[in-house]
Amino acid sequence: MHEDHGVHGEELSTEARIDFIHAQTTIAATPLVPEVRLRLAAEAIELWERIEDSSGESDTPPPFWAFPWAGGQALARHVLDHDELVAGRRVLDLASGSGLVAIAAALAGAEEVVAVDIDRFAVAAIGMNAAINEVAVAASVADVLHGDGLGAEVVLAGDVFYERAMAARMLPMLARARARGALVLVGDPGRRYLPPGRFESLAEYDVPVVAALEDMTIKRTTVWRMSADRD
Template structure:
């Protein structure tokens, strides 16, 4: 299969390649990602490269617990995505998208608002030999369009994110999409709206999560 495609400039791809190295993902031996070895220094270099301060963390450079959990669930339950159109929202490194593509999704679309993330998704998809369409777009005012499955890893870590994401996910669910979210115990997950379908002990970078392992749950919107 061909590599991923992305609406991004070559400079973003070059930055991703310079700041990361390709290797296996703990807990996901089926997948390889380009990841950074540290977080704070990369964050600072990202701000310097963009000439901005106060940017969000480089979510694209690491396999975060929520995304790893959703990926593990999809890899173990291919019937969730096989033959279906999949949308990965706030896709970060693209790990969830790659898992869906590996398990036979008819089409995989990965949405991010960070051009570095879009570049990383394309590079990572290519490294895993799958097709993922990555785009720089904020889709949260819609309902996921034609996606039959909507996946999100770790999006309830701040109130403002929860306030935007929950209505989007509910609209996608209301039109018939399967909605799965990975969450490592974030404060703003509205648990009453979801049903837990799996729980994992996910290895993480200690300087990202203040822990070497995070208990992470995959939730299905009820």
């Protein structure tokens, strides 16, 4: 969950990022998706400051990978409860963050799961979280929003419409993926820049969230499918 404008966290080695994540997080069950355990942090601002101190950068992205966001939780829950959506298929998880949605797809029987994020800390976290849940997820640092989903049969995106610039790049990419025949699913808790006319609602969930990040403890969240007739 963040804007894909570049690659971040280049100064630290992969091993250093893994050590940092291990020291700053604990393993916990995801509130709406207890089948999936993730390395989660307690405080966002303090963690962000520690990342900047460790990397020597002042423009590092927020640690979206350290928290279970509403859109991702709802999408992961839906994928696990409706495994026919991904079973035996090649899946791409965009702006993957912690890897929650990608891990859910792998647990639901996807043939192959690729998770992409521009934050190197996120990609390190995805690898750690996939190992915790004993699934295979191919995580990479990449901005793929110029393409059409890397040929994936299912494209998943949790909580990606919270910012205008991000939405302006995400929507055309999702439309291109849908136009070539991919199933496109989005989890969104009513973020400002989701265009509902492009999607149809599949399910709604009351998702437990971090109050310090969302100003509430439960967030009503919808899983949307991009409509074929609006590509």
